[in-house]
Amino acid sequence: EAQVTQNPRYLITVTGKKLTVTCSQNMNHEYMSWYRQDPGLGLRQIYYSMNVEVTDKGDVPEGYKVSRKEKRNFPLILESPSPNQTSLYFCASSSPDRGRGETQYFGPGTRLLVL
């Protein structure tokens, strides 16, 4: 089954304790991206990657890091989480196909609470 998986699905942590949210896709997609979603603010892109070892900042990259060492994995790293990073996080992947539009597949989401 084609899918994007994220782990963990739910996480409660404390300020300053480093954490990693994993993302993996099995569709051999080149493109992967991280979003956060907050009430009233919609989906905002944090980082994206167009291929292995190629990453770039999205709209709200502060406080986050990513890496793309393998095509299928795109972990999101919070080196020193703060309460304002409490949010619902989505990973997404897609493959460029300009004739049909780049269909993004979203993971199930990770709900993070930073105390």
Place this chain on the structure above:
Amino acid sequence: QKEVEQNSGPLSVPEGAIASLNCTYSDRGSQSFFWYRQYSGKSPELIMFIYSNGDKEDGRFTAQLNKASQYVSLLIRDSQPSDSATYLCAGGSGYSTLTFGKGTMLLVSP
């Protein structure tokens, strides 16, 4: 700054009616537009995409694009209670510049 604007709603329609969801965008370089449906607490799922001016139909859904007016819409015919969700409009000129609107909540009453 690239923006995609949507009315937050809620848009309330009775079962069987046509729901009309609208979206405007600021970036004239945007070429492709997407409509996603998102149930509360769930991930967005793609309903339709459109990149040519005019209408595109898929079952009960019709997407409309007017690049001159920078306007995108989604029509849902024969609305069902199961269509109640938040609908996200997104646009971009390529993957790296995909911008989402904040979404419109649709409520379909039985």
